[in-house]
Amino acid sequence: MRVEFLSSNEASAEGAIAAGLKVYIGYPITPSSDLFEYLAEKLPKYGGIVYQAEDEIASINALVGAALAGAKAMTATSGPGFSLMQEGIGLAIMLEAPLVIVSDMRTGPSTGIATQIGQGDIMQARWGSHGPYNLVAYAPASAQEAFDYTVKAFNTAVKLRIPVIVLMDAILAHTREKVIVREPGEIEVVDFKKTKKPPGEYKPYEPDPEDLIPPMAFFGEGYKILHESLAHDERGYYKTSPEVYRPLVERFIEKVERNKSYVVASKEYYTEDAEVLFIAIGSVARSTLALVRDLRRSGIKVGLFRPISIWPFDEDKFINIARRVKKIVVAEMNQGQLIWIIKKILWDNRIFNVEVYSLPLLLPDLPSPDEIYDEIKNRGWKLW
Amino acid sequence: MVELKTKYMHPIDDLLRLDRVPYTWCPGCGIGMILHHTLRAIKELEAEGKIDRNKILFVTGIGCTGRAAGLVNLDTAHVLHGRAIPFAIGAKLANPSLIPIVFSGDGDIAGIGGNHLLHAARRNMDILVIMVNNFTYALTGGQLAPTTPYKVYSTTTPYGNPEPPIDTAKSLMALDVNYVARWSVTHLTKIKDSVKYALTKRGFRFIEVISICPEIFGRHIGIRNPYQLYITLRKIAKIKSKPSFDDIKYDWNSEITCGVFVDRDNPGYFDRLKEVGVIKSG
Numbered sequence: 001m002r003v004e005f006l007s008s009n010e011a012s013a014e015g016a017i018a019a020g021l022k023v024y025i026g027y028p029i030t031p032s033s034d035l036f037e038y039l040a041e042k043l044p045k046y047g048g049i050v051y052q053a054e055d056e057i058a059s060i061n062a063l064v065g066a067a068l069a070g071a072k073a074m075t076a077t078s079g080p081g082f083s084l085m086q087e088g089i090g091l092a093i094m095l096e097a098p099l100v101i102v103s104d105m106r107t108g109p110s111t112g113i114a115t116q117i118g119q120g121d122i123m124q125a126r127w128g129s130h131g132p133y134n135l136v137a138y139a140p141a142s143a144q145e146a147f148d149y150t151v152k153a154f155n156t157a158v159k160l161r162i163p164v165i166v167l168m169d170a171i172l173a174h175t176r177e178k179v180i181v182r183e184p185g186e187i188e189v190v191d192f193k194k195t196k197k198p199p200g201e202y203k204p205y206e207p208d209p210e211d212l213i214p215p216m217a218f219f220g221e222g223y224k225i226l227h228e229s230l231a232h233d234e235r236g237y238y239k240t241s242p243e244v245y246r247p248l249v250e251r252f253i254e255k256v257e258r259n260k261s262y263v264v265a266s267k268e269y270y271t272e273d274a275e276v277l278f279i280a281i282g283s284v285a286r287s288t289l290a291l292v293r294d295l296r297r298s299g300i301k302v303g304l305f306r307p308i309s310i311w312p313f314d315e316d317k318f319i320n321i322a323r324r325v326k327k328i329v330v331a332e333m334n335q336g337q338l339i340w341i342i343k344k345i346l347w348d349n350r351i352f353n354v355e356v357y358s359l360p361l362l363l364p365d366l367p368s369p370d371e372i373y374d375e376i377k378n379r380g381w382k383l384w
Numbered sequence: 385m386v387e388l389k390t391k392y393m394h395p396i397d398d399l400l401r402l403d404r405v406p407y408t409w410c411p412g413c414g415i416g417m418i419l420h421h422t423l424r425a426i427k428e429l430e431a432e433g434k435i436d437r438n439k440i441l442f443v444t445g446i447g448c449t450g451r452a453a454g455l456v457n458l459d460t461a462h463v464l465h466g467r468a469i470p471f472a473i474g475a476k477l478a479n480p481s482l483i484p485i486v487f488s489g490d491g492d493i494a495g496i497g498g499n500h501l502l503h504a505a506r507r508n509m510d511i512l513v514i515m516v517n518n519f520t521y522a523l524t525g526g527q528l529a530p531t532t533p534y535k536v537y538s539t540t541t542p543y544g545n546p547e548p549p550i551d552t553a554k555s556l557m558a559l560d561v562n563y564v565a566r567w568s569v570t571h572l573t574k575i576k577d578s579v580k581y582a583l584t585k586r587g588f589r590f591i592e593v594i595s596i597c598p599e600i601f602g603r604h605i606g607i608r609n610p611y612q613l614y615i616t617l618r619k620i621a622k623i624k625s626k627p628s629f630d631d632i633k634y635d636w637n638s639e640i641t642c643g644v645f646v647d648r649d650n651p652g653y654f655d656r657l658k659e660v661g662v663i664k665s666g
Binding site: 011022025044049050051053055057058059061062063064065066067068069070071087093095217218219220221222223224225226227228229230236237238259290 | 401404439441443446453454457458459460461462463465467469470471472474475476477478479481482499500502503579634657662663
């Protein structure tokens, strides 16, 4: 264990090293490039390799290859690059390749404002690739959490054989603060679950009935693995029948659902007696928390719920709070993405006696607590 | 059953997933012959003790040729359209002892995957790429490929192709690659020998093989008979010894030059990683 003063990008890189990162493949893009640069200098000293691909499409596809050859693999990118990676994320789902993608969200659409904060990748992280699937996305809100949840992202990826997304934002990525960097012995580091079967008996997509995850064999070990991007049976043979397709994609969805208790994470602040509940992630959550504290000092009963796992959402914790509060305000730097999740959960759980307000903050700069307050006031809402 | 299998055992049977035969390719298609001689090269190298089949990673993209991965009994991956090269590179980065062979079509390698081809070649990346060229997007029904000859009909250029095609092999000569060769399905032994030789080399190695596609390309140019298409190709595909850059032609109406275009032994990507000190020797 050592204490360092790191940006969240650097902390995430340290988390990846602690989790056993062996192959980093990236393409430069603001505001994620310094994560790449940090690892380029440091990872070779830990026996890993850093490779600059010709574009983000190459990055993600090479990562899938690296993961299936037995390396803990990672990339970092931002909105435009993350968009380019979406087809490859589908490949990682289909081939059940464990890997980690950091996306430092920036202003969009398109090239947007490259250096400025956005939170527009929330839906893209979940639904960006075509077809039915499930994955995990974490949204840290400090450099320490960037470390902790990069480690967790690797563990989740390896455990579930899925791509895991770490959604940071341009402000958070470069926020420099104290980070406790822990060593592998001090944190949980999940290793690949390898098959115990000999070559010949092994099938690359035969799930363990317990957790629905197929044990792995890597390229080069004599298993004669067939990895197939087409819909496939347990051997990897292309099949078009509903008897093969349906269980395959249902398993992609179910394997995350079944391991939800391992995956989900959230934080809550001042929620015990809160009447108005803010919901925010990343840097916006930090600004919102300051506002919550300001309002508390004026005697207004407000609280904050900060989801860390966005996909899947920490539903149980949220519902408990949602049943108690009168109003919910979802503050986010996009046109309203997180609110879709909130509304769905409220609807699914038949929680109708709460007013839900969407607070899209379409600004190129992180709003201060006062600015968030003004945004609310300017809309004429009577929240308290 | 066992007896029958032994009796009619083909020399490359153990390199195939026989439970998937008969396979998806059309009668008269050239891909099977090219795959056969690629696997023969592996078989012969193995007999000579020069290759361990367990270290081979056979990667294909999308298209008719891409389907080969499902048939080959090695570590194989049938990945996204155009992305076989980066996938193979990623695996090699994770485990440098792997021997990646990318085996895919012209649309996959030179079309959608063109950027990856260019940069893998630039890096002299330690992989072998075998590009089967049938001049068209055949699996999707005969659309224009970057390799389709000028003025030829395709389903997306019904008035004739207005674009000059790319000579993929020739274009790679400008880069720091260690091996570039072109053959056709009318030179099967050459394919085998070329793959065999290329597999013993380091750095980036590229072999283009002109195939015949009577079902789609043959239909487009009015030669649907596989035999006639084969004979036509045999007249066009001319082997030249050490052709100069200007000697190399890619013209369906006159000549498609075949032969070894580049053969050198520059340090491969992994050698250079060692040279700059990023990875330790050995």
